[in-house]
Amino acid sequence: MSDKIAADAAVVIVGAGLGGVRLAENLRAGGHAGPVVMIGAEPHPPYDRPPLSKTVLTDASGRVDLKPGEFYADSAIELRTGEHVDALDTASKTITVSRADGSSYQQAYGALVLATGLLPRAFPGTQDVAGVFTLRTFDDAEKLRRAVGAGPNGSAVVIGAGFIGCETAASLHTLGLSVTLVEPAPTPLAQAVGTEIGALVTRQHTERGVTVRAGIGVDEIVTGEGGRRVTGVRLADGELLPAGLVVVGIGSTPVVGFLDGSGVELASREVGGGVACNEVGRTSADGVYALGDVANWRDHGGTQRRAEHWNHTVEQAAIVAAALLGTDHAVVPAVPYFWSDQYDLKIQVLGWPKPDDDVQVVSDDGHKWLAYFSRDGMLTAVAGAGKVGAVMKMRPKLLTPTPIVDVLPG
Structure with a gap:
């Protein structure tokens, strides 16, 4: 056809x-x-x-x-x-x-x-609750930015520590709020890049003062004023996190x-x-x-x-x-690539990572880091924070089958 x-x-x-x-x-x-x-x-x-x-x-x-x-x-x-x-x-x-x-x-x-x-998926029952936000459009971002600082003690809870949740937590912290990032998986970004990388991302947040509550879900978003405004988030273990702002990042x-x-x-x-x-x-x-x-x-x-x-x-x-x-389009073999800016670091992921891949952290100075993913002994992906050149130079290695031992430091 x-x-x-x-x-x-x-x-x-x-x-x-x-x-x-x-x-x-x-x-x-x-x-x-x-x-x-x-x-x-x-x-x-x-x-x-x-x-x-x-x-x-x-x-x-x-x-x-x-x-x-x-x-x-x-x-x-x-x-x-x-x-x-x-x-x-x-x-x-x-x-x-x-x-x-x-x-x-x-x-x-x-x-x-x-x-x-x-x-974006909304947290059930909160569509009309003031102070609860999702973030997908420019207007969403504008409304959230205008609401920053309106909550008690400038506190915010971000539900969901995927890329959008992590970026939002970093931005809210930069704006001066006290931020808690909640994620039911063992670490932030665990579903995308696994727990080893998730632990490095957790460090980036906690060292700057963001509280990361991973491995626990949310039971309810608590409201006041007759259910009209958010006042907190109750976790599955019963802990109540006070919050004037809640950002929901639980998928789309x-x-x-x-x-x-x-x-x-x-x-x-x-x-x-x-x-x-x-x-x-x-x-x-x-x-x-x-x-x-x-x-x-x-x-x-x-x-x-x-x-x-x-x-x-x-x-x-x-x-x-x-x-x-009706023209020819030469499909050049593409290596998937995505990035996330959090605080002063650009996190990059190049390739096809799976959460259960083997991960080798080949460089980590406590701030910037570089890691290689492998499956059955073959390189599958590269991830890094603050390592733009080191990540991107691995693209040719991902275009052809490359044993992980060929790229690990000697």
Whole structure:
């Protein structure tokens, strides 16, 4: 089946984030002359999400727009913000879109690209409790930043010590709050990079005064004022942590509700959920593609996986654009890469780490560190804090099978 669309076909992109912007840019650069429409649910122009838990949270001017305002008009990209896609009709190749004023309209497409991203999970029963936050959008970060310092003794609890939780805890501490980071796993980041690296991350936080409560869950978020405002967090062992602010970072779910009844196949929860795609982003519906955090792509080995990393989204946008344009896209073997800025350190992970991999910490001065992951004697990943050059120079070693003994210090 050819993916190439007609030169005058309308490409409609649902989602105005990194994936949508890169796709639109690639389509225009590749010569597509037809309409390109990008629909975003937020009222803001597309912006970069990684700074939200860092510079945006600590600085009112920290938002980083992905493109200058004139880019969209100059590139003949129709950007519609503050609009939600409510339904997809694959038979008529139309979507139903609602505006902020309550009106709605039908938008036809020649090709539809779903780049709707994720929705953070809320702690049950707290959606209307003041002082409880999730962090996914620019407005979320703005609300949290404005609320900093409003709680008793400036205390905050961050529930969930994944990357977003750790970054948020670091930012809140930098803003002067007394912060407790709570995680049911044995250490922060244990599910992503294992407990050995998690212990090093724990050290980074505790040495700066953040309290890390790992290996314990949360029973309830305690409220006052008739249930209207948070006052604390009760842990599974009964301890009550006073808190004027609580940030919930317990994971996210792909935004796929508008696909109900559309016939677009979704991936199973076992492989990460989201929209099921082939190796160029095509879904089960004719003319419909998906990319970014919402998309569950089949790799060239036949494995379905959904990845929430910046570089995956950029690469997928290039692949989908090439498919729609009917051009060749040489898929260069990619090494997964992600990073996290916490305090004055950049934590980087390069490769395919699993929590049960063997880990060798090859450098640790009490502040900066470097570690290698291996499985069955073969190098699988590299992680480091404050070791940018040392991490990135290992990329060639991860592109080919490399025994761990070949890279360990002598």
